[in-house]
Amino acid sequence: MNKITSLADLKKIKDQVQSKIKLRENSDVADTLVQIRVGMATCGIASGAKETMNFLIEETEHLAIDAVVTQTGCMGYCYAEPTIEVTLPGKEPMVFGHVDKVKAREIIDRYIIKGELVDGIIPASYKTIDEK
Amino acid sequence: MAEYNTQILICGGTGCKSAESDEIGNVFKDLLNEYGLDDDVQVVVTGCFGFCEKGPIVKMMPDKTFYVHVTPADAEEIIKEHVVKGRQVDRLLYKDPKTKKSVSDSQHMDFYKKQIRIALRNCGFIDPENIDEYIARDGYMALGKCLGEMTPEQVIDEIKKSGLRGRGGGGFPTGLKWEITAKVKGDQKYVVCNADEGDPGAFMDRSILEGDPHSVIESMAINGYCTGATKGLVYIRAEYPLAVARLKTAIKQAREYGLLGTDILGSGFDFDIEIRYGAGAFVCGEETALIHSMEGLRGEPTFKPPFPSESGYLGKPTNVNNVETYANIPVIINKGAEWFASIGTEKSKGTKVFALAGKINNVGLIEVPMGTTLREVIYDIGGGIKGGKKFKAVQTGGPSGGMLTNDFLDTPIDYDNLISAGSMMGSGGMIVMDEDDCMVAIAKFYLEFTLEESCGKCSPCRIGNKRLFEILERITEGKGEEGDIHKLRILSEVIKDTSLCGLGQTSPNPVLSSLSHFMDEYEAHIKDGRCPAGQCKALLKYEVVEEKCTGCTLCFRNCPVGAITGERRSVHYIDQSLCIKCGVCFEKCKFDAIVMV
Ligand SMILES: Cc1cc2nc3c(=O)[nH]c(=O)nc-3n(C[C@H](O)[C@H](O)[C@H](O)COP(=O)(O)O)c2cc1C
Ligand code: SF4
Numbered sequence: 100m101n102k103i104t105s106l107a108d109l110k111k112i113k114d115q116v117q118s119k120i121k122l123r124e125n126s127d128v129a130d131t132l133v134q135i136r137v138g139m140a141t142c143g144i145a146s147g148a149k150e151t152m153n154f155l156i157e158e159t160e161h162l163a164i165d166a167v168v169t170q171t172g173c174m175g176y177c178y179a180e181p182t183i184e185v186t187l188p189g190k191e192p193m194v195f196g197h198v199d200k201v202k203a204r205e206i207i208d209r210y211i212i213k214g215e216l217v218d219g220i221i222p223a224s225y226k227t228i229d230e231k
Numbered sequence: 232m233a234e235y236n237t238q239i240l241i242c243g244g245t246g247c248k249s250a251e252s253d254e255i256g257n258v259f260k261d262l263l264n265e266y267g268l269d270d271d272v273q274v275v276v277t278g279c280f281g282f283c284e285k286g287p288i289v290k291m292m293p294d295k296t297f298y299v300h301v302t303p304a305d306a307e308e309i310i311k312e313h314v315v316k317g318r319q320v321d322r323l324l325y326k327d328p329k330t331k332k333s334v335s336d337s338q339h340m341d342f343y344k345k346q347i348r349i350a351l352r353n354c355g356f357i358d359p360e361n362i363d364e365y366i367a368r369d370g371y372m373a374l375g376k377c378l379g380e381m382t383p384e385q386v387i388d389e390i391k392k393s394g395l396r397g398r399g400g401g402g403f404p405t406g407l408k409w410e411i412t413a414k415v416k417g418d419q420k421y422v423v424c425n426a427d428e429g430d431p432g433a434f435m436d437r438s439i440l441e442g443d444p445h446s447v448i449e450s451m452a453i454n455g456y457c458t459g460a461t462k463g464l465v466y467i468r469a470e471y472p473l474a475v476a477r478l479k480t481a482i483k484q485a486r487e488y489g490l491l492g493t494d495i496l497g498s499g500f501d502f503d504i505e506i507r508y509g510a511g512a513f514v515c516g517e518e519t520a521l522i523h524s525m526e527g528l529r530g531e532p533t534f535k536p537p538f539p540s541e542s543g544y545l546g547k548p549t550n551v552n553n554v555e556t557y558a559n560i561p562v563i564i565n566k567g568a569e570w571f572a573s574i575g576t577e578k579s580k581g582t583k584v585f586a587l588a589g590k591i592n593n594v595g596l597i598e599v600p601m602g603t604t605l606r607e608v609i610y611d612i613g614g615g616i617k618g619g620k621k622f623k624a625v626q627t628g629g630p631s632g633g634m635l636t637n638d639f640l641d642t643p644i645d646y647d648n649l650i651s652a653g654s655m656m657g658s659g660g661m662i663v664m665d666e667d668d669c670m671v672a673i674a675k676f677y678l679e680f681t682l683e684e685s686c687g688k689c690s691p692c693r694i695g696n697k698r699l700f701e702i703l704e705r706i707t708e709g710k711g712e713e714g715d716i717h718k719l720r721i722l723s724e725v726i727k728d729t730s731l732c733g734l735g736q737t738s739p740n741p742v743l744s745s746l747s748h749f750m751d752e753y754e755a756h757i758k759d760g761r762c763p764a765g766q767c768k769a770l771l772k773y774e775v776v777e778e779k780c781t782g783c784t785l786c787f788r789n790c791p792v793g794a795i796t797g798e799r800r801s802v803h804y805i806d807q808s809l810c811i812k813c814g815v816c817f818e819k820c821k822f823d824a825i826v827m828v
Binding site for chain 1: 234235238240242243273275276277278279280281282290292344345346347348349351352353354355356357358359360361363364366367369370371372375376378379380434437438439441442443471473474487488489490494496497562566570574592593594595596597598612
């Protein structure tokens with residue numbers, strides 16, 4: 100990693116990272132790229148988020164689905180752990196709760212592949228700092 | 232492959248009278264089938280929308296129309312009108328209480344979103360082990376702005392104007408604390424992050440460190456710039472291994488980018504952070520004890536003043552703030568103090584993160600603007616009480632706080648209101664209790680915790696709490712005496728007045744608060760030898776109602792200690808001397824022939 104030595108430098112890195120993300124979202128690849136985030140805080144892991152994450156990685160690979168699976172922190176829905184967020188190309192992110200392997204299977208087969216919604220969506224019930 | 236053009240989302244959160252949601256879903260499915268629309272319209276059951284007061288809620292996709300108070304009888308109209316003709320069903324739309332106008336799509340009804348995520352802005356969004364993702368969401372921009380464009384005084388001024396108060400429990404104005412630390416002279420100063428989080432049931436700070444460690448690192452550096460400190464210390468309990476690991480990774484990455492270290496962003500400012508581990512003692516969350524523990528001494532509080540800002544770690548000026556307090560700072564710098572101060576109440580600005588737990592449907596981590604009412608938190612966000620039971624009280628402030636009852640459901644939550652209601656904000660634990668909870672037993676539970684966590688340095692806390700506990704224990708065992716309540720009161724007051732640190736000064740709060748709201752329960756225990764909630768085993772008795780007993784032998788077969796006798800088809804009996812009051816017979820009996828007395 101190169102050191103960031105000025106505010107201008109920092110802004111440059113920010114732009115670079117942001118455009119990388121945008122590229123992922125907008126370019127041709129984005130037609131197929133699925134982004135999956137798995138809530139991996141202590142509570143999530145305790146409810147099996149690691150198994151869910153491994154399963155998602157293996158299965159999307161196995162089915163040759165172009166997906167990036169990353170970990171993230173607590174989404175706040177302790178009553179519905181493990182939770183994952185799936186962003187299909189051109190769609191708003193969807194959060195699903197209680198995602199064990201069975202549910203993950205269903206999400207891959209029905210939501211990711213066919214675009215159907217499945218039970219267990221958790222509606223976003225909060226504002227972000229940009230909405231306020 | 233079915234290509235649905237419409238999706239009907241039905242809220243199936245446990246709070247939303249889930250039975251009814253299921254029924255609504257089935258009615259929708261049947262009707263769609265009848266209308267031959269089941270290939271075009273999909274019915275999906277979702278989690279809680281966080282607006283249970285108006286539930287059950289049905290949201291239509293893709294146009295996002297939001298229907299409230301939907302009953303099974305409404306399904307047909309929604310299908311005929313909305314799905315077939317594309318016309319909204321006006322009578323089911325939410326009516327703005329002020330303008331009385333219908334609001335149709337959820338994009339324009341942000342008001343139902345009771346939460347705002349400031350401190351939790353990145354939790355659940357970014358990969359906490361990837362600094363680039365933090366930077367992409369304005370990470371380290373606030374530090375850059377402070378170092379490059381603002382003087383320390385200007386930064387402090389901004390924090391002061393924002394009205395931010397400490398989230399670790401005390402609610403001390405953060406800007407003022409920074410100013411005091413900045414003004415004290417010292418060759419070396421320290422910035423400390425209090426990540427001890429000892430309040431049972433609380434996990435806000437852990438979640439922030441696990442989900443967004445860089446926000447804390449960035450703010451500590453900003454604090455260093457303001458106060459003139461070049462060293463930061465995070466005091467974290469070793470029981471948080473994942474938070475520790477993520478924090479370590481984050482510190483390493485920040486160093487690699489030169490965002491920690493020397494000459495940060497070419498400004499000439501040096502700052503670095505080390506981690507110090509605590510052994511998980513509640514008292515070590517108290518700032519003076521915390522500092523002693525970091526110094527390698529016993530984790531015992533010392534008298535204030537001097538405050539850490541004047542003389543803290545190794546006798547040097549030390550600014551101690553809580554994790555969540557720090558997590559708010561970058562947003563204040565980036566979005567401005569005015570923006571921050573526009574959220575919340577007059578004297579409590581911004582939001583507060585709560586760990587919602589206990590007898591509530593949506594157990595979880597929530598962040599609400601100051602001024603949100605308990606009712607909104609419990610019934611909308613929390614989805615109401617588990618199993619449809621009756622709400623009894625909520626404990627805020629953990630073992631230092633008090634119980635808030637029905638009467639306070641509509642009190643806006645902020646530092647001052649909670650104190651006048653006999654509780655306190657605390658660090659953000661919120662434990663909900665229902666009709667099955669015995670308030671004497673709850674008070675005893677908290678006292679047992681403080682008793683164990685007391686460092687023992689001063690006698691009112693060490694001995695006084697023990698005596699308090701013994702009285703409570705006696706009461707829950709049915710051995711309460713006349714005058715016990717008076718003793719509890721007097722002793723509580725003395726402990727509060729004479730203890731050295733916050734632990735002892737607040738430890739009798741659960742007792743005092745339960746006494747003031749639930750005196751009837753204390754009296755029932757002491758005078759009638761009865762526990763109204765049926766929790767105190769010593770005061771319980773299970774008995775067979777002879778007229779109802781059919782002699783089915785189910786209880787006899789399930790009793791783990793063989794306390795039940797009786798022949799098949801004749802009345803059974805419970806031998807009270809053998810009964811351990813586990814309640815199995817009570818649960819198993821199909822004829823309500825066993826009662827709790
Ligand atoms: C018994 C006791 C336990 C405390 N535990 C914590 C804690 O776990 N975390 C915390 O931030 N503050 C805790 N505090 C408050 C700290 O002493 C201190 O006020 C706080 O860390 C200051 O930060 P703030 O102004 O950002 O809230 C505790 C206080 C007492 C008396
Ligand atoms: S009040 Fe209790 S915890 Fe605090 S110093 Fe005294 S004995 Fe220790």
